[in-house]
Amino acid sequence: MTAISSAAGLDMRSLSMTVNGNKVGPMDAPAGLPMIDFLHEYLGLTGSRLGCGQGICHACVVIVDKADGTSEEVRTCINGAHFFDGKTVRTIEGHAKRNEQGDVVDLSPVQRKFLEHFSFQCGYCTPGFVNATTVLLEKLKRNPVEKHRIEAIIMDALNDHICRCTGYVRYYEAVKDLVLTTPGLVKDAA
Numbered sequence: 007m008t009a010i011s012s013a014a015g016l017d018m019r020s021l022s023m024t025v026n027g028n029k030v031g032p033m034d035a036p037a038g039l040p041m042i043d044f045l046h047e048y049l050g051l052t053g054s055r056l057g058c059g060q061g062i063c064h065a066c067v068v069i070v071d072k073a074d075g076t077s078e079e080v081r082t083c084i085n086g087a088h089f090f091d092g093k094t095v096r097t098i099e100g101h102a103k104r105n106e107q108g109d110v111v112d113l114s115p116v117q118r119k120f121l122e123h124f125s126f127q128c129g130y131c132t133p134g135f136v137n138a139t140t141v142l143l144e145k146l147k148r149n150p151v152e153k154h155r156i157e158a159i160i161m162d163a164l165n166d167h168i169c170r171c172t173g174y175v176r177y178y179e180a181v182k183d184l185v186l187t188t189p190g191l192v193k194d195a196a
Contacts, residue, residue, distance in 0.1 A: 026100030044087035053098035098133035123180035125169035
């Protein structure tokens with residue numbers, strides 16, 4: 007790739023990261039390559055969806071795990087692959103448990119709850135909603151919320167995600183059910 011790219015005049019730069027627990031790189035990728043293209047074309051991880059390409063719909067988000075133990079959603083359509091250099095990233099493919107052959111043997115609690123509630127229609131936005139909900143659950147494990155604030159917290163966490171099939175109600179119901187039935191996420195009012 008480097009010889010062809012150099013001949014084509016592309017500015018190739020090295021990057022390394024951890025994706026779904028696996029070390030990636032160092033490897034060369036064109037400067038300015040969007041992360042979503044890096045995931046799809048270089049790593050074969052096509053679960054993150056390119057929706058708007060402008061950072062508005064959040065279908066493309068991945069989770070970045072920080073050194074302090076917190077996590078955040080980051081859009082991959084407007085951030086280049088090199089932005090993620092040295093970072094730890096989780097994509098939608100990293101949520102389910104797999105056996106040694108790579109077959110899915112168990113879904114994450116978020117994925118299971120979305121299925122139970124028939125949360126999606128076409129499923130295009132689902133990876134973004136799964137990642138957003140996962141980040142929310144991790145936040146609530148660190149800082150449980152009072153029961154009366156659950157709906158506002160869910161709205162805040164999912165508000166930027168766009169579902170063109172208008173499946174919002176089922177997503178929100180599934181997340182509320184998951185928060186209420188997962189021990190340690192809700193605290194008694196003070």
